[in-house]
Amino acid sequence: MSSVMVVGGDRLKHITDRLAGEGFNEVIHLDGRKSNMVKREIPEHIGVVLVITDFINHNMAKVIKEKAKKQ
Template identity: 80%
Template sequence: MSSIMVVGGDRLKHITNRLENEGYTDIIHLDGRKSSMVKREIPEHTEFILVITDFINHNMAKVIKEKAKKQEKPIYFVKHSWSAIQKIIRREA
């Protein structure tokens, strides 16, 4: 099972579909604007984290970066575009 966490982004349906086509079967999405999301943990089985920089508050970006570092998970900050995301997932493959 390939697992990825996506943080930020309001509507990810087209990105989710494309990630599934790339083989990611478990896509965890955290809204980057709601302050309650800061409390969520990164599941152990997550391979890496994508942070959509266009749709995230600064505190959430800081907290998720700290959590990723603590768990030694790769984290990438990308714009809300498939071409930017695709570069990262191809690098991780």
């Protein structure tokens, strides 16, 4: 598990540093502020999806959860 997708949040410096310390080599970030981000797919190689719910809308949280379950 070396790849993580973070959805939500604006400034991730501390989060990405912590994730790197936990062994994640790749961090993909979607800030979730733009409505068209709902259309983005979760890449096949992603092992973990981290959703920061304070910074995204309800629809984005719902869609990401559904996509993660399917994958």
